[in-house]
Amino acid sequence: MSTEQDEPTAETTTDADEAPAQTPGDRRREEKQARMQVTERERAEAAAAADETVQLKVFRFDPEVPEKEEPRFDDFHVPYVQGMTVLDALIYARDEFDSSLTFRHSCRQAVCGSDALFINGSQRLACKTQLSALDAPVRVEPLPHQDVVKDLVVDMEHFYDQMEAVEPYMQSEEFPEGELEEQRQSPENREKIKMSTRCIWCGACMSSCNIAAGDNEYLGPAAINKAYRFAMDEREEDDIKEHRMRIMEQEHGVWRCQTQFSCTEVCPKDIPLTEHIQELKREAVKSNLKFW
């Protein structure tokens, strides 16, 4: 591989002329400082040039850092551009103002479920919440009713435990005999479970639910919806459905729901969670009548 030499920069020569005793480390630090100054100036200019800024009040907490041990709110003034979401603003605040600002996010398109936050008093996905739809200042907090790990990051373990407590996997055991043959499912049945399969495990519903806040063992809307997804899938046999109904009927299952609809209201995927829970209650009654 032939390469040209790394171009000897003019600055290096100048530095050497003016300060012969300077070490490479000194030079790097100087260059870095100069760059930082330029960047800061650019940022200030960008903020000034922006027609408007949006004020965010963001919850901060870090059990390990002395000045953040006591929860507080930090203000960030982010230059607003059209179409900007809360996630965009948080990223801007982190990358430009404070790189320790911590929040989960990944796909930016409302499918990974990482960035459910409590925004202006409501559970929402930061990535699909437009700033233009919110009153300023925009208050951004971690999901209520979950332990805060740091800043906007909450402990999701309990949520995952509840999701996994409902045996969230297909248990059908009767497969077609033909090689490469699928189980049949009617388009109507697929349609019936469609909304329930859209869950992205963001935890917004669980966080909004008063019952879940008071009863730590309550399975919660997302887990019950997951059970619904399988209980209503015609590919599973009847005995499995009965097994699922028994899980749903336990003390901390469907009967805890008091149909307050808060889960349904906050679900970013528009899943009719309360309806699904109600339908499982009706199924439970039906299956109990059958045993009598």
Next chain:
Amino acid sequence: MTVHEHDVIVVGAGGAGLRAAIAAHEEGADVAMVSKLHPVRSHTGAAEGGINAALREGDDWELHAYDTMKGSDYLGDAAAVETLAQDAPQEVIDLEHWGMPFSREEDGTVSQRPFGGLSFARTTYAGAETGHHMLHTMYEQVVKRGIQVYDEWYVTRLATTDHDDPADRECTGVVGYELRTGEVAGFKARNGVVLATGGPGQAFDHTTNAVSCTGDGQAMAYRAGVPLEDMEFVQFHPTTLPSTGVLISEGVRGEGGILYNSEGERFMFEHGYANNEGELASRDVVSRAELTEVNAGRGVEDEYVYLDMRHLGEERISDRLENIVHLAEDFEGVNAYEEPMPVKPGQHYEMGGIETNENGATLIDGLYAAGECACASVHGANRLGGNALPELLVFGARAGRHAAASDRADAKLETGRTDESEPEENLDAPVEPGAVDATGGDTAADGGAVASGDVLEGAVAQERQRIEGMLERDDGVNHADIRAEVQHTMTENVNVFREKEGIKKALRDIREARKRYQEVAVSDPSRTYNTDLIHTIETRNIIDVAETIALGALARTEFRGAHWRAEHQERKDDEWLKHTLVSWEGGRPDLWYKPVDLQGENKVYEPKERSY
């Protein structure tokens, strides 16, 4: 020192990782997954379109293989392409048996739709959110099997021996950093490590990829001595939303969506880009067509074109493409039932990756790779829509099985240098690429391998030191500035249209980014959930991977598939029917080539002109 020991360690918990873990578990292995995200957060969940599989009468694996090879512009390897086509149907059926909510026909069978570059409507799908359903269905199986998942553990390094020849090296485990606690621990793999870490889309700034797609596995394998193959082949998806890069599925065109320029012309036909297939030509063809229209002044706002699906009618749209309506509304403010959607090309997929054979094995003993991070090679110079998901199923499963089993079936494809490989001797690189402090001679330089003692313990110790160093440094450059520079230059200079001076500019910028990275500092001092640290480590991976993409792009003086060069407007089969490989040697990239495998089971794939 904490060491978690398992038979098989799978790094990454998206589609390929989940499939690998399930397969290894089915072989009876004690398997654990280690992932920087909880599995359901993985980027497989954003895949929309579908899974190609020859399931029906009138279709067969040989047609799927032929379409794939043609789509690859004859840079796919026949053994890998045919394996994909042969294994995909069983994989789809397994997925169905696991409960995947596929879209269905009236008779209850799994629906299939047409996709670009396919001779048969063989793309199975679940609405326009196929990846989401696939990811969740496979994670459900991982839960069912009780497979251990170490989630929010970021693997930062492989533990490999330091033999001079990478082919003699062995991988015994990985080093992970737990986000929650800041603990650095070893993960020992008794049998094998499977990398399933996804693509490097974050090397570009307009991408459909998640912010987590930082090429971690590719960079780690590369620094450990495994060649990266065909990295210059980057797919730019023709239909992404201009403001965010959010993907609008090819399913829209599969269902009959039409592309218009600002003059209202259906340019794919009216300007002759693809007289037969029109909007359903291969992705590279459509992306170039769109940018050509924009450059000719026929773009909307000089930036994008329109994708219109209104004529499909509300019923069909809500039945098959409902998710698209939500995406257009939430991320572009467009009501797709009533208006056309603005779209432009965006980085979408890396065809190249960690060199593997058709069993997912790499050059290093005990190290496997599957999914987007790997290159078998199935996609060659251009991936067909609907071929990424079957790839991660087929090769995830194979990598998992081979990592778990003690007896391993031979592969047809060879890895590493052979008698047939040839060196690149005339690359006109503008700067010396590679590590700023490369020794040039020491193969163990820079995180690849460990010199002595227990390999895994040594790797953990070195990684602790590296992380402490970054946390302790008081002031320095913020990773976000460096990352933004790399993304910017890659998008500016190594995009859909590439020319020599631009690529050289990118290499100079990457060199500059490397120098600045020497000064990188993590300002957040916390050991708790330190994403500042994670992003800083990722940025190094982005730099390494971006450089291999730019080097490959500079070296390949032809136009093939997704790789278009201003100075070289023809596919040159005499000279370039070969794979580009980049090996990290002593901290420096070394370019070399190996021939393409065009010898199929029943036929030779003779390169033909690729027209649609």
